[in-house]
Amino acid sequence: VPYDIxxxxxxxxxxxxxxTELVSRLxxxxxxxxxxxFLAVPQDNTVRRLDLMGGPEMGSGRDADGKRLFTATYRIRVSTELFLLGDPETLPTVKTIDLEVDPYVPGQPG
Known part of the structure; x- marks a missing residue:
């Protein structure tokens, strides 16, 4: 039974x-x-639906040391329903998913 997370x-x-630059990049x-x-999961060769449900909601606050923080909050939904990219007989069981994110470099296009 497919469900949403x-x-x-x-x-x-x-x-x-x-x-501002991070929100623009996202x-x-x-x-x-x-x-x-969509969210491609290379570990099992599937694609999952990804929906942006809300955001970015901008805010600001202070951390435990009293330093100012600017925030952006998103709500996203990922479906567990599978869209197969390969043969369903060869799908491995996935226990973890590791994603690489490019490091942010101020002033450089991403």
């Missing part, structure tokens, strides 16, 4: 410019598209 993803930045289709999003 909802996530809340939060960004924490020390500068307003940094948050708005690209390959990261968090408004429609027709």
């Amino acid at each position: 909802d996530y809340q993803v939060q960004l924490f930045c020390r500068s307003l410019q940094h948050r 708005a690209r289709f390959e990261y968090l598209p408004e429609r027709f999003g």
